[in-house]
Amino acid sequence: MGKIVVENINIKIKDMEKTLDLKSQWESFKLENPKLRIRDAAKQMGTTEAELIATSVGETAIRLQDQFKEILKEIEGIGYVMGLTRNDHCVHERKGIYKKVTFDGAMGLAVNPDIDLRLFMGQWKSGFAVDENGRKSLQFFGKDGVALHKIYLTDTSDEAAYTALVEKYTAEDQHRTLEINTEKAIVTEKPDAEADVDAFKAGWLALKDTHDFHGLIRKYGLTRTQALRLAPEGHAAQISLESLKAILTKISVTDLEIMVFVSSAGCIQIHTGLIKKILETGPWFNVLDPEFNMHLRMDGIASIWLVKKPTDDGYVTSIEVFDAEGNIIVQFFGKRKPGIPENEDWRMIANELAVLV
Structure with a gap:
């Protein structure tokens, strides 16, 4: 002892x-x-x-x-x-x-017009x-x-x-050792030839809710960028950084409300509303509004996709931004709620200003 x-x-x-x-x-x-x-x-x-x-x-x-x-x-x-x-x-x-912060096991929600979060407490x-x-x-x-x-x-x-x-909530032991584990799971993309591409495309076209997309790509063992590359014709296209900036700049001079999703390993944070003050400084593309700020580092972007997914409420259009490792950096949607079709103005701006690469 x-x-x-x-x-x-x-x-x-x-x-x-x-x-x-x-x-x-x-x-x-x-x-x-x-x-x-x-x-x-x-x-x-x-x-x-x-x-x-x-x-x-x-x-x-x-x-x-x-x-x-x-x-x-x-x-x-x-x-x-x-x-x-x-x-x-x-x-x-x-x-x-x-x-309205609530939990169901390790999953948490805060669903409000301003603070809108999805929480993954197993990571905290x-x-x-x-x-x-x-x-x-x-x-x-x-x-x-x-x-x-x-x-x-x-x-x-x-x-x-x-x-x-x-x-x-002050911890009794202030100097308790932090247990740090920086090992990361290595994600390997299987060859396209090994994927059941036809079944995956059929599953995409049969989607009823955008939240089902994650389960779909897991079912067929695809990475997200691989899934976009193998999407049914007309449902995903790679677009330029300049067109993303043009889309957001166009939205800033309208009264169109959009949704901006950014995530860490333990939290997805969502802004729903207007974006107004756009400012580009060095490698950063910024939204600088009183209640919402976004700082997007453009030199970290490897690909940008214009994506279309069917739902029970019609097609949902998103712009999805990825880094070189295939991680989602940020996603943009038109403001919408379940049971309400996508805003046509968002769909029009996204499609008209998207320049394919």
Whole structure:
């Protein structure tokens, strides 16, 4: 028994030494790269964002209990906040109130006109309350130390409610070791000749709901980009980056409401509404509206597809943007609800301005 205690103490000492060493490296790195965001800094340093945040525990960060569902249900009490979900190439920021957060097992929903989320709680592994020069937030990370979802206070948020929430869910052991696993499953695309392409096309044409598409490609063992390449004639076409920019710019001068989906491993965040202020700066194509911001890094885009799927309500048109590994960066749809046909103006703009490549 005594030997086990000594071994545990030795492990904790080694972990603390590792954290202190990383903290020193992180402080030096910030001085040399003051404008670099923490996600990019972590990659350059060969570590993870969660581990960098953990170096500030006791100063600007507080480790939270792993009761993520309970925390999310109580965010509503903080009031008007900004939710942020991103991947390597697109940032989605939406302001609003976290109402109607519900869970069915590991799956969660927040369905509101402003905060609209799909939550995959099996991916959520650690969380922190962070105070970055007075900017307070709750930040949640996956098993690989990559950020899944962040919630930032705004000028009108209830700071007292935030403080009470953080105190309620502060972890007892603030320096508990982060268990980081950066191994990724290798996705290999099987040869087209091994796929039952005819049956897949028939399944596509028989779709009743866009949500069934994921199950369809899994059934036939296809990657998403492979599925688009093998789509029935007239149902998927690769389009240019310039045409995507033209479509979004055209929409910005209309009163057409669209849907913008961006996901991390543990969250899909959706904006439904107008996009108005478009600004291109360097590699970034931005939407900069009061309640919704999107930052799309164009040099991370490998392909863009104009996709058409049949449903019980008629065809649904989407624009789907992918990186070089075949991961979805962002998706665009016309605003719609089940039982309501797609907006014809969205369909017309998407088809008329799409330039095939």
